[in-house]
Amino acid sequence: MKVLSSAPLSCVRPTLTSAALTPNIRLACREFALRLGVESSHSLSQSVVTETVVAFLKNVPPFQFLSTSELARLAGHVALEFFPKDTVILSAGHSAQDTLYVVHKGGVKLTLRSQVGKQLVLDMRSEGEIFGLLSLMGRDLTRLDVTAIEDTLCYSIPGKEMQRLISSHAEVANYLLRTSVTRYMDRSLQELRTQTGLMGDTERLLYSLAVKDVLAAPALLCAEDTTIREAAQMLASSKATCVFVVDASGTAVGIVTDRDFAEKVAAQALPLELKVTEIMSRPVAAVEGSERVFHALLAMVSGNIHHVLVTQQGVPAGVLTAHDLMVLQGKSPLNVVRFVEAQPNVQDLASAQNRISGLLPLLLREGAKASHVTRVVAEVNDRVTAKILQFAEAKLGPAPVPYCWLVLGSEGRREQTFKTDQDNALIYSDGGDEPAAREYFTQLAMFAQEALVACGYPLCPGNYMASNLRWRQPLRVWLSYFHDRITEADLHGTEDALIMFDMRPVAGDFSLFEKLAAQRREWLKQKDAGTFKSVLACISVAHKPPLGFFRNFVLERSGEHKNQLDLKLFGTGPIVNAVRVFALDAGSEHTNTLDRLAALPGWPDRDPALLQDLEDAFEFLTLLRIECQLRQVREGQPLSNYVAPEILTNLQRSLLREAFRASVRAQAVLEEAFRTAIWAQMGR
Amino acid sequence: MFRWLKPELPQAEGAFSKSTPLDALRYVVLDTEMTSLDRRSNRLLSIGAIAMDGSRIKVGEQFYRVVNPGVPVPAESVVIHRLRSQDVEGGEPCAKALQDLCRFIQDAVLVGHFVSLDLKLLRKEMDGTGHELNNLAVDTARVHQWILRHQRYSDDLPMQLEKLDLTALATHYGLEVHDAHHALDDAFLTARVWQVMMHKAQAQGIRNLGDLLRIAGAPRFPGRWFHS
CATH class of the missing domain: 1.10.1200 (Non-ribosomal Peptide Synthetase Peptidyl Carrier Protein; Chain A)
Incomplete structure (x- = not known):
């Protein structure tokens, strides 16, 4: 028209x-x-109010393509709406709203609820950005929630007006079509990840290809009355890794994967004549063949699953596996692990490790959460370490007594981002020929240290390494370390404890570590451990997150990182430390911060939302650290945990502020729980 | 289904029941400029109004008229509203402007900052024209005072505000303030203040029209008291 x-x-x-x-x-x-x-x-164009709206829309795509008089006309149909923080503006599962929103002030998040009820933040929109578009175009937006992340003002434009603009202005139509494909699905990646210049051809494939175009295998189907034995035979005779159980109407009601046979059938010794319905998982994650590959990836990431059923008008047609997606991406973490295993010597391992460095950006591009990325990084580091110890044993001969190689600190927590320092230690068994053992493990530790350096893991400046005699001791000495630490705690020297309690075995005889951990658990339960915990609490609240960051810029005052913020010391650090104390107090054996959080029995009534907020804050801070380091890599700078606030987007700043708030709340809870003890320590 | 086709009868009273939720009301936020604050002798110069559908400010539903008061505009008021005698000479006859205003308002709930002042003037000007403005009206200054009295301590807004003028209020609620004293501009700013207040009031238990009138209703017929 x-x-x-x-x-x-x-x-x-x-x-x-x-x-x-x-x-x-x-x-x-x-x-x-x-x-x-x-x-x-x-005429409305005379109005000052209209002019305000026009002046704003003039700078917002796609409205910038319109003339002033067209904008004035559009303004006549616009409403200004106010959404207080946390208002759900559009709600998943509700019928599509016939309105396009332009954020005037504030910001909104677009989230997806996964089948297990987790919220996955898909995108953020801030000032001058639009949302609600897909529902407008009759597309599938019913799965998205849109929530105001702060007090937000939006202009709303009725769908009818947008339709009119789309049909009369090719530029508007083009813009909206283009953004509806890339922007909606990819904005969070664009904003938080490809800002680092990582947008490559493979992503475009991911976001432009339909699922049916990459469909690798037809789905194996079986009826509900199939026995476990029959299903196993079906799997064995095909290359498939899963079989879908369909009901009489042909609808998939469950899935049985090769893992189910191992974990449910073999491990529990179930009779093979049982029906598959006994062991199947449900519900089945499914995508339509016409949907983008990205949706399948989201389903996998959010459900933490590896198989997605592909349907054709609701009828099971094929199966898409995580492996298929990784092949599409060109590299698979699985391949990387095998790659490490295949290296014959330290030199080759070093060059292999170099190539693996490309893994991190790749994973980020796959849309993995920061915590998944760090876990994969930890897995690779563990494999490299284990491989190095194999080389050492090949050179030095078998160990005279059993030993266990431990990693400490962030490596122990599986929270390393890029390659960071070596933090490791070694326990060996008591008894046997002690001088010989001492000599052997000295050699072993030296070999490992050099090889790790060759593979790109720099020395630990604090000398927390197995090459240091203090951290290379028989079990009885280790026991005395922990005993002294826990029962004779004072403020001095407890910093070791921060690293020692994030300890994890990676190679050798794990039972040595188990003995140590069991004894440690006993000591922590005893009454006199209270002082130790309060000392730990005291250290853990020492670094306050800079809440005034955005007003007063609490930054490094001098030196190389002047006017920058330390994301580890003030960002992830306070959360790691606070959560550690609670985990130890609860008797948890986990080392990973998110695992510790998940295993906490409960949280003081004072702040019930804190657990979830801490998890989100930790994920965000980790992601931000990774991004900053990726940027450093790209710009050829040395790796650090510092970030200059001016490179952050408004959105990142406000998320950072939220994250800091969460850690301050955690510290407050900690201080309250250990208040008297902390004061007593301070007074000493 | 064809309800909208039926001509709506003027329903100044009872158009909305007391139990209508705040979000389901139609509001007209208005502001006037006048020759002076002397309520015996002052005359209407301009009217600005903007409609709200619940908390949605309908940018397109705006109303602005400059009125010829038939008397010279006092110099001391010109510096406030910047309408000189020659600016209002071309204005509409007051009766016509008020007729249009009543049509624009329909049965909406009126909202204004110290709205009683505007209402007194409008009702005075309407006297004898056959038009009446009996709509329910809400004073944003009173809403604000109520919110201050009932706000939780955790809110980070200051507890007291020295001034109650529109600019001070808008700043208080985090809105950017422009050059004021244009009736439509001020009506728009008042609408934005009311939009924020509405959410705060709702959060503090003000759910429907009845609640709202209880805390901030303007006297219905101040003019009649004045005349009687």
Whole structure:
């Protein structure tokens, strides 16, 4: 429809005022026009209020393509809406709203609820950005929630007006079509990940290809009354790794994977004549063949599953596996692990490790959560370490007594981002020929240290390494370390404890570590461990997150990182430390911060949302650290945990502020729980 | 289904029941400029109004009229509203402007900052024209005072505000403030203040029209008291 843009509104209003209409209807139309305050003698473009709207929309794509008079006309249909923080503006599962929103002030998050009820933040929109578009175009937006992340003002534009613009302005249509494909699905990645210049061809495949175009295998189907034995035979005779159970109507009701046979059938020794329905998982994650590959990836990441059923108009058609997606991406973490295993010597391992460095950006591009990325990184580091110890044993001969190689600190927590320092230790068994053992493990530790350096893991400046005699001791000495630490705690020297309690075995005889851990658990339960815990609490609240960061810029005051913020010391650090104390107090054996959080029995009533907030804050801070380091790699700078605030987007800043708030709350809970003990320590 | 086709009868009273939720009300936020604050002699100069559908400010549903008061505009008021005698000479006759205003308002709930002042003037000007403005009205200054009295301590807004003028209030609620004293501009700013307040009031238990009138209703017929 061609629009006379300069015409006053009444001219383009409904053409119902023809003579054929009854007087009543004409009256109604006039009333209607009057209600809208529209009268031919008063063009809206004269209004100061309208000018404000026009001036704003002028800078917002796709409205920037419109002339001022067209914008003034559009402004006549616009409403200004206010959504207080946390208002759910659009809700998943509700019918599509016929409105396009333009954020005027504030910001919103677009989230997806996974089948297990977790919220996955898909995208953020801030000032000058639009949302609600897909519902407008009749697309599938019913799975998205849109929530105001702060007090937010939006202009809302009725769908009818947008349709009119789309049909009359090719630029508007093009813009909206383009963004509806890339922007909606990819904005979070664009904003948080490909800002680092990582957008490559493979991503475009991921976001442009339909699932059916990459479909690798047809789905194996079986009826509900199939026995476990029959299903196993089906799997064995095909290359598939899963079979879908369908009911009489042909709808998939469950899935059985090769892991189910191992974990449920073999491990529990279930009779093979049972029905598959006994062991199947449900519900089945499914995507339509016409949907983008990205949706399948989201389903996998959010459900932490590896198989997604592909349907054709609801009918099971094929199966897409995580492996298929990784092949699409070109590299698979699985391949990387095998790659490490295949290296014959330290030199080759070093060059292999070098190539693996490309893994991190790849994983980020796959849309993995930061915590998944660090876990994969830890897995690779563990494999490299184990491989190095194999080389050492090949050179030095078998160990005279059993030993266990431990990693400490962030490596122990599986929270390393890029390659960081070596933090390791060694326990060996008591007894046997002690001087010989001492000599052997000295050699072993030296070999490992050099090889790790060759593979790109720099020395630990704090000397927390097995090459240091202090951290290379028989079990009885280790036991005495922990005993002394726990029962004779004072403020000095407890910093070791921060690293020692994030200890994890990676190679050798794990039972040595188990003995140590069991004894440690006993000691922590005893009454005199209270002092130790309060000392730990005291250290853990020492670094306050800089809540005033955005007003006063609490940054490094001098030196190389002047005016920058330390994301580890002030960001992830306070959360790691606070959570560690609670985990130890609860008797948890986990080392990973998120695992510790998940295993906490409960949280003080004072702040029930804190657990979830801490998890989100930790994920975000980790992601931010990874990004900053990726940027450093790209710009050829040395790796650090520092970030200059000016490179952060507004969105990142406000998320950072939220994250800091969460850690301050955690510290407050900690301080309250250990208040008297902390004061006593301070007074000493 | 064809309900909208039926001509709506003027229903100044009872158009909305007291139990209508705040979000389901139609509001007209208005502001006037006048020759002076002397309520015996002052005359209407301009009217600005903007409609709200619940908390949605309908940018397109706006109303602005400059009125010819038929008397010279006092110099001391010109510096406030910047309408000189020659600016209002071309304005509409007051009766016509008020007729249009009533049509624009329909049965909406009126909202204004110290709205009683505007209402007194409008009702005075309407006297004898056959038009009446009996709509329910809400004073944003009173809503604000109520919110201050009932706000939780955790809110980070200051507990007291020295001034109650529109600019001070808008700043208080985090809105950017422009050059004021244009009736439509001020009506728009008042609408934005009311939009924020509405959410705060709702959060503090003000659910429907009845609640709202209880805390911030303007006297219905101040003019009649004045005349009687």
